[in-house]
Amino acid sequence: MTTVRQMFALQELDIILDRVQNDHRKAEHELNNGETIGNLEAQLERDSERLLETELKQRATKLEAESQKERSETLNSQLYGGEVTNPRDLESLEHEHSNVLKLVEEHEAALTEITQKIEDAQTKKNELESKLGEARAEWEVRQAQLQASLKELRVEREGFEGQRTKLTEVLDPVSLEHYEKLRKSKGGLAVARVQRGLCQGCRMSLPTHQQQRVRSGRQTVLCSSCGRMLFLS
Template identity: 25%
Template sequence: MNQAQALYHLQTIDLAISEHQFRLAEIEKRLGQNDKVIIAETALQHAEDVLIPWQRQARDLELEIKSVSEQAETLERSMFTSTGSSPKELQDMQDKVASLKRRRAKLEDDLLEAMIEIEQGEAAREKAAQALELARKEWAEEQAALSTEKETLQQELSELNAQRQEALKAVSEEGLAIYETLRKSKRGHAVSELEGNMCKTCGVSQTSTVVQQVRQGHNLVFCASCGRILVQL
């Protein structure tokens, strides 16, 4: 293996290491991130906030209907049992009973409206509760899958680092310095394969002298166009 080939091998490992690190960073970001669950919790809370006032109102209306009904009944009873009342007093009582009954009819209408709202509100709450349950289930599954993937990646990464140490043994100090500098400016791709007489990365043809030097592999040879180290595999 010549220097260019040794550096190409190192590059293959370094690219894999970068990919692993990138994916691990992505996973780190998503672990513990439960936006969908929070949105579903908020939706359920909202459904309850809409429903609860109607339930309270229905209870109040029921109590009031009961009270109005009792008042009307008591009044009617006393009308039939009272003996000493004047016609004027009886008329007043009758008017009062009629008024109470009108009031009860209005309250019953309101109660019916509240019951319809409650029915709709309960359906909405049920739907929101189911959506929350699903979001929690999916979140748990996703977190478990991400944790497993993270473990695998970490294991692979430590293997890659060991491979890198091994690959470095075939690399000269000078070669490594050139490689590291190029790697920074060329997005990780410091070494390019020679394909025929062409640099595979930038596609530019090289002179026959360059091609020959690359094949001999005595020294590092650079692409005339992109400046990468050329390698013949």
């Protein structure tokens, strides 16, 4: 005959097994998702691309500034070389020269700004790279930890599963099925202890005659409120 004591023992095993399985799932999930590293790598890639674009812009601006400088020198020598004497030509030359000088100034200001941007981006990139290096080293340690704990959890699970099989072999199938159904429908608790006249599954007070039936231990008594099997330890 299956006793409620056996059911209670089975439930204790099942609770441990649930915990072991849950830990196993969590460890497996963490092992399969190196999120921090993935995020850092993606960020580093984006930042590197942006840096490269800024460097290209710097090169283009530099070239443009140089060509404007050359143009300004040519205009300068035309202005003061004495070859151009016509006042109207001189005036237009002067006008062009001042425009070109303005452009040179603008380009140089832009260059200073771009250079600062590149320096900042480079600093950020270096920081990110060192962070990534640290994260990779940490992840390696964590991975080893997780693998070791997965191994332990598997051994633990096998042990408890073995115990469970032994226990269920001596239980009658109808009681076992009842237990499984209750456990599924009652939030993992099929067997509830009775303490101070209360069902510990639903906290309802049990009628005296029900308590007596539980105490006698001759049959499985279900809580009249929640339907769980009652167990008096």
